[in-house]
Amino acid sequence: MSLISIKHLFGLQNTPKNDIEKILQTAFKFREVLDRPIKKVPSLKGKNVLSLFFENSTRTKMSFDLAAKRLSADVTSFSKGTSSLNKGESFKDTVQNIHSMKIDCIIIRHSSPGSCINLTNYVDASIINGGDGFHEHPTQALLDIMSLKEKFKSIKNLKVGIIGDILHSRVARSNIYGLTKLGAKVRVCGPSNLIPARIESLGVEVSHDIKDTVKWADALNVLRIQRERMGIGIIPSTREYRSLFGITSSLINKYNKDITILHPGPINRGVEVSSCVADGPNSIILNQVLNGVAVRMSVLYLLLGGGE
Numbered sequence: 022m023s024l025i026s027i028k029h030l031f032g033l034q035n036t037p038k039n040d041i042e043k044i045l046q047t048a049f050k051f052r053e054v055l056d057r058p059i060k061k062v063p064s065l066k067g068k069n070v071l072s073l074f075f076e077n078s079t080r081t082k083m084s085f086d087l088a089a090k091r092l093s094a095d096v097t098s099f100s101k102g103t104s105s106l107n108k109g110e111s112f113k114d115t116v117q118n119i120h121s122m123k124i125d126c127i128i129i130r131h132s133s134p135g136s137c138i139n140l141t142n143y144v145d146a147s148i149i150n151g152g153d154g155f156h157e158h159p160t161q162a163l164l165d166i167m168s169l170k171e172k173f174k175s176i177k178n179l180k181v182g183i184i185g186d187i188l189h190s191r192v193a194r195s196n197i198y199g200l201t202k203l204g205a206k207v208r209v210c211g212p213s214n215l216i217p218a219r220i221e222s223l224g225v226e227v228s229h230d231i232k233d234t235v236k237w238a239d240a241l242n243v244l245r246i247q248r249e250r251m252g253i254g255i256i257p258s259t260r261e262y263r264s265l266f267g268i269t270s271s272l273i274n275k276y277n278k279d280i281t282i283l284h285p286g287p288i289n290r291g292v293e294v295s296s297c298v299a300d301g302p303n304s305i306i307l308n309q310v311l312n313g314v315a316v317r318m319s320v321l322y323l324l325l326g327g328g329e
């Protein structure tokens with residue numbers, strides 16, 4: 022029985038503000054558990070959690086697996102490459118067979134937007150979206166927001182710039198929904214062909230001027246430039262992107278030395294962000310990864326109605 026108003030976490034667009042606040046509040050408590058010598062609590066003992074990843078992942082999958090283990094749940098992983106999908110088994114048969122094994126919660130990553138919602142047609146487990154195409158990546162946004170809250174204490178009126186390929190980014194969409202619900206001022210900045218039309222209707226500002234955005238922002242969430250989009254007319258070249266929108270030490274030192282830098286990973290060093298910035302004093306990138314475990318513990322605990 023969920024301890025918040027939702028049974029599934031599909032995205033932040035339809036997650037009430039109160040639930041987002043409860044997830045963050047609980048995540049900070051679990052963050053303390055991660056600092057203990059024994060980083061484990063019995064809250065989800067006897068629950069079965071499955072990670073069902075149809076796309077590659079380092080952070081999200083490992084972080085969910087670790088979060089479930091820290092809560093004493095049993096964790097099973099599905100790997101597309103070694104599954105019977107390769108023998109022609111359908112998505113429906115795959116998930117129904119998996120569910121017959123009495124799974125309580127499924128974390129799914131899939132290239133198809135809405136795949137997490139589709140899963141509810143076949144199983145009655147709690148479903149968590151680990152990234153569905155260009156749509157949403159809610160736990161990434163929650164860990165980004167937690168990291169900002171840790172640094173700035175409050176999200177209200179915080180100026181957050183989201184930089185890069187907004188059009189194809191599930192991270193951008195989830196951050197926009199979450200941050201605006203909590204009262205942040207959000208600006209998206211990137212090449213005009215990578216900013217969705219009418220995105221202002223989501224309550225964000227649009228800019229194509231990186232210098233002005235660096236001057237304006239308290240924090241920048243720098244998105245990964247997807248290399249597969251380079252050189253096919255969407256982004257002409259790595260060098261051009263870097264010169265127009267790359268976040269470098271000289272840029273931040275010139276316009277806003279105190280700016281905080283986030284990146285969801287994986288990073289293209291020397292493209293959207295220089296190594297000096299990614300590894301430098303303004304970066305909270307590795308802290309985001311640690312907070313990711315705490316946020317995912319919180320989401321699992323609240324959706325599965327964990328005990329003490």
Ligand code: CP
Nearest residue numbers: 078079080081285286
């Ligand atoms: N940020 C993120 O989703 O990383 P992975 O693709 O490695 O999970």
